[in-house]
Amino acid sequence: MPLKRAIRFLKNVTEKTEIVPFRRYKGGVGRKAQVSGLQKS
Numbered sequence: 532m533p534l535k536r537a538i539r540f541l542k543n544v545t546e547k548t549e550i551v552p553f554r555r556y557k558g559g560v561g562r563k564a565q566v567s568g569l570q571k572s
Contacts, residue, residue: 532540543549 540549544551
């Protein structure tokens with residue numbers, strides 16, 4: 532991820548407009564609608 536995108540990403544996370552996808556238990560990500568925009572399951 533480029534530096535400018537990383538800074539924007541962190542700013543969006545602190546403003547709660549973008550989520551941080553994380554892996555759970557057996558490899559799936561948490562079920563959130565915003566995850567679909569990140570090409571995750």
